[in-house]
Amino acid sequence: MITAKGLYKRYRKTVAVDHLSFDVRPGVVTGFLGPNGSGKSTTMRLMLGLDHGEGQTLFDGEAFTDIRRPMNKVGTLLEAKPFHPTRSARNHLRMLASANGIGDERVDEVMDLVGLGSVKRKKPKGYSLGMAQRLGLAQALLGDPGILLLDEPTNGLDPHGIHWMRDMLKHLASEGRTIFVSSHLLSEMQLMADELVVIGRGTMIFNGDVDQFVREFTQSTVIVRSPSAAGFASALEGAGAVVAKGADGELVVSGMEIGAVGHLAFTANVELSELSTRSASLEEAFMSATGASEEFIAAEPLAGNADPAAALTPASKTGGADNA
Amino acid sequence: MLDALRYEWTRLTTLRSTYWLIGIGLLCAAAIPVILGFAAGDETLFPEIIAVAINGGASFGIPFLAVFMAVIGIFATGHEYRHGTIQPTLTALPQRSRLILAKILVVSAATVAVTFVSMAVNAGVLMIFFGEIPGLFDDPVRPALVGYVVYALIYTLTGLGLGLLFRGVPSALVVIFLAPLIIENVIVGLTMVPALDWLVPVVKFLPFTAGSLLMTVGSTDMGMGTDFGFFDRWGSGGVFAAFAALIVSAAWILFKKRDA
Numbered sequence: 116m117i118t119a120k121g122l123y124k125r126y127r128k129t130v131a132v133d134h135l136s137f138d139v140r141p142g143v144v145t146g147f148l149g150p151n152g153s154g155k156s157t158t159m160r161l162m163l164g165l166d167h168g169e170g171q172t173l174f175d176g177e178a179f180t181d182i183r184r185p186m187n188k189v190g191t192l193l194e195a196k197p198f199h200p201t202r203s204a205r206n207h208l209r210m211l212a213s214a215n216g217i218g219d220e221r222v223d224e225v226m227d228l229v230g231l232g233s234v235k236r237k238k239p240k241g242y243s244l245g246m247a248q249r250l251g252l253a254q255a256l257l258g259d260p261g262i263l264l265l266d267e268p269t270n271g272l273d274p275h276g277i278h279w280m281r282d283m284l285k286h287l288a289s290e291g292r293t294i295f296v297s298s299h300l301l302s303e304m305q306l307m308a309d310e311l312v313v314i315g316r317g318t319m320i321f322n323g324d325v326d327q328f329v330r331e332f333t334q335s336t337v338i339v340r341s342p343s344a345a346g347f348a349s350a351l352e353g354a355g356a357v358v359a360k361g362a363d364g365e366l367v368v369s370g371m372e373i374g375a376v377g378h379l380a381f382t383a384n385v386e387l388s389e390l391s392t393r394s395a396s397l398e399e400a401f402m403s404a405t406g407a408s409e410e411f412i413a414a415e416p417l418a419g420n421a422d423p424a425a426a427l428t429p430a431s432k433t434g435g436a437d438n439a
Numbered sequence: 440m441l442d443a444l445r446y447e448w449t450r451l452t453t454l455r456s457t458y459w460l461i462g463i464g465l466l467c468a469a470a471i472p473v474i475l476g477f478a479a480g481d482e483t484l485f486p487e488i489i490a491v492a493i494n495g496g497a498s499f500g501i502p503f504l505a506v507f508m509a510v511i512g513i514f515a516t517g518h519e520y521r522h523g524t525i526q527p528t529l530t531a532l533p534q535r536s537r538l539i540l541a542k543i544l545v546v547s548a549a550t551v552a553v554t555f556v557s558m559a560v561n562a563g564v565l566m567i568f569f570g571e572i573p574g575l576f577d578d579p580v581r582p583a584l585v586g587y588v589v590y591a592l593i594y595t596l597t598g599l600g601l602g603l604l605f606r607g608v609p610s611a612l613v614v615i616f617l618a619p620l621i622i623e624n625v626i627v628g629l630t631m632v633p634a635l636d637w638l639v640p641v642v643k644f645l646p647f648t649a650g651s652l653l654m655t656v657g658s659t660d661m662g663m664g665t666d667f668g669f670f671d672r673w674g675s676g677g678v679f680a681a682f683a684a685l686i687v688s689a690a691w692i693l694f695k696k697r698d699a
Contacts, residue, residue, distance in 0.1 A: 165529055167696065167698055179530075179533055185533055194526055197526050202454060202455075210453060211446075213446050214442045214445065214446035214532040215531055254527060
């Protein structure tokens with residue numbers, strides 16, 4: 116169990132983390148989401164005492180810096196390639212293991228576990244980003260910890276690697292471990308995470324389960340196909356629904372439950388060929404929840420311009436761009 | 440603390456640079472008695488010559504081994520930042536003071552051991568060329584050699600402190616080379632200018648210049664012709680040690696306050 120209370124970090128005039136408090140429960144994967152520059156990495160560094168700030172984080176009731184042999188309790192992966200280029204991967208892990216009373220046999224075991232057993236004596240400077248991430252995960256798993264704190268662990272992994280990482284983290288969570296993982300791959304997070312902590316500009320946007328987040332920040336729509344679509348659209352609008360026409364001629368109805376749409380079709384004697392609900396994705400919910408919290412906003416491409424560079428125009432969004 | 444010492448020992452011994460720096464340091468230091476042996480193998484060994492040969496030219500102003508060990512000291516802390524390993528290090532060993540103390544103890548022990556090995560090798564070379572080393576364990580050679588070990592140790596700790604202070608390798612390397620070789624020599628040279636003779640009392644507080652007096656045989660006037668009023672061997676060593684302590688302390692305090 117991780118308990119974070121009042122985490123706060125300021126860099127000169129910029130507040131990076133603004134009094135964040137949340138719990139991360141054991142037995143589930145908790146995703147940590149936020150736009151670039153929202154303070155995710157800083158939050159994780161604060162939790163581990165790497166950065167100095169305010170607030171307190173307890174890992175099963177203990178502050179990280181008070182834990183003797185912390186790798187046996189909390190496994191971490193923060194940066195993609197924090198390795199000395201000429202020290203072999205195995206020796207890198209041996210070095211960290213030696214500070215935590217972990218034997219060389221466990222080093223070999225985790226190297227095999229993450230699929231790097233055959234290259235464990237190679238220097239990590241020759242590793243791809245994906246291999247470096249696997250080594251980072253091996254480092255996190257070294258002490259067989261009950262808590263894992265991983266910053267963007269799927270960065271640089273190929274699809275097989277991402278799949279493997281997802282299964283691994285879900286398996287570890289099913290063993291009752293506490294998994295706190297940040298990622299930009301929202302589709303992955305939707306498959307992997309059970310609960311979410313979502314932040315924007317260092318402040319809490321949401322803390323709860325994934326389904327609740329999607330429900331809270333998006334609107335489900337009802338899809339209707341009918342030979343009498345035009346007429347039924349008028350009836351729906353008359354009943355207070357908002358109706359849009361989809362790309363294939365279907366009606367996209369919002370503001371009315373699927374049951375009410377069906378009942379209206381029945382009473383209006385309208386034939387339906389499809390009546391279904393379309394739920395929003397985590398990505399849509401994330402965009403909706405954090406749209407105003409983006410710190411760095413890129414230009415948007417203009418359609419129909421041959422020159423990609425000239426096709427860029429400043430985004431119309433407001434919020435962070437002026438201040439960034 | 441034992442965990443921290445184990446960590447630092449593993450860190451030091453799993454780096455290839457540790458071995459080639461020590462190897463080159465030992466070779467360079469051993470080159471001095473070899474050159475002496477070829478150049479003056481049939482002459483009588485005086486205490487000054489014995490000291491220079493065994494400390495590998497350090498008391499002659501070319502402290503090869505001390506410089507290479509200082510680079511190892513710089514790497515002990517500077518590499519952690521240069522390669523970003525400070526993060527995994529602090530997640531494996533979050534007690535910062537314990538980590539720094541372990542680095543100081545392990546690097547110091549390695550420096551003392553390597554310096555003794557170097558002296559033994561150099562003494563062996565002298566024995567081969569001259570057949571005997573008169574007065575090796577007597578005054579004035581003995582205190583000069585003890586002073587050499589202390590000098591190498593303080594030099595190394597200065598490097599370690601600089602690496603931690605600058606949180607990197609290049610700046611620390613610049614200072615460790617620039618301060619003794621250029622800055623202090625320039626200041627000593629400027630004292631020869633009559634208008635700048637007010638610098639004379641400053642010279643005895645120049646850390647690397649004062650440190651070199653740890654290895655002196657006989658008087659501490661360094662044969663410069665000017666009376667700088669140097670402290671005695673251990674007083675001068677104290678000046679060098681105070682300089683190293685200042686750097687290490689400042690770096691240690693900042694390390695505890697700074698973000699990793």
